Amino acid sequence: MIKLIASDLDGTLLQNGAQELDPVIFDQIRALAENGIRFVAASGRQYPNLRRLFAPVQDDISYIAENGSLCIHEGKTLSRGLIPRELGNRIVDAIHHCSGCECIISGEEVCYSDSRNEAFRDHMVNVVKNDMRFVDSISEIQEPFLKIAVCSFGGTKDCLAYFQELFSQEIKVVTSGNIWVDFIAPGASKGNALQTLLDHLHIAPEDCAAFGDQYNDVEMLQLAGTSYAMSNAAPGISFYSTYVTDSVPEVLDDIISSVGL
Template sequence: MIKLVASDLDGTLLQGGAQSLSPRSEDLIRRLTEKGIHFVAASGRQYDNERRVFAALHDDISYIAENGSVCIHQGEVISRSTIDPDLCRRILEEIKREGNFEVVVSREDSCFIENNDEAFVNHIVNVMHNTTQIVDDIREVDGPILKIAICNMNDGPHIVDKYQKHLQDMFSSEIKVVTSGNIWIDFIAPGTNKGAALEKLINRLDIKPEECMAFGDQYNDVEMLQFVGTSYAMSNAAPGISYYSTYVTDSVDDVLEDLLATLP
């Protein structure tokens, strides 16, 4: 029997660039929690942002934020991981040399960006509604740093893929470098991922992996999809993601509807 459902947000539960839950999704998740099934929002987004997306559900659900860097259940931090300060400095110096990517440095209390690109700033502040601080030099942000994310909104996914391979060649022995959506590359602390965070959470909740269901669409979801007993890749997922999942679906909501139909 399924006792927990975990879902990625962008490109999975939230489709087409949506920044809020659909009424149907909200209703389905509420009905699941009323049946005693735990729901976990598992995203590369910051915790404050996830809380806003799920404002109507508050602490009825749990949160895995920053691609597993922090896991919070009913206001309690279950796990947290940070990036070595020297490694942060070297990554940021390399990105600055490239020059075509905007940077987000994430702490638990806020994310930090520079005011270089009006469209990017608008996206972070007014579209995503992140808790944000604008700084003159991203390299001067004090830690502890949970995650570094970079974005190219102008040149297309092929540029992102090419630069990701370059960054992996440079840093993959020290840190995880993954795509998160079509225009984002994330740097996540070693051993940190959504699956590892979910494992810590279910240990706290006394739930087994085979009693869990998960949804995802990108390479930052792979460990979570592999960890649970039943997993779904989205039909429009990144190439190869379906290899790591049990099933493929067009709609998280449709699967949740089917799950609810099996419950007493």
């Protein structure tokens, strides 16, 4: 019996570059909650961004943010992953030397960038709608690094291989959308964060369903008893899932119907 549903956002609940959720999802979350099924937003996005996206139900769901570096339930942080500052500085330096790449560093409430690229700045503030702080130098950042992300508007294929060659022995480097490559804090993943939440709620993994489309979703898909890869997912993601779907809301409708709501 499904007691918890975790879903990725970009490329999963948010299709074709959408930056706003279909309002039907809010009604579905309420219907699931009425039957004791918890919904979890599991994303590479920052926590404040996720709360805005889910504003009508923001206090009724749980959050896995920053690709698992933050797990938050009922306003309480259950787990937090950190990138060692020395490693983070080396990653940022490599990003600065990679043509066409822009960098963001996630703190707990705000993302930082030293980018001078006005198109990128506009994308982060007005399209992605992150809480951003632009700095002259990364050395100005006082709080710990939760996640480092690379944006490449030209696609991730070349830069992913470059960064994996440099850093894959020290940190997980994965795609997190068509234009994003993420460096995930050692020991952090959506799967580990989901396990923390399941333990907190005393829910078994087999009573969990999960949705995803990228390699930052793999551990979560593997953990859940029932998992769905999107039909337009990155190559190979369906190998880690139970099913393939075109639409999260359609599957949620089936789950709601199956529990008699």
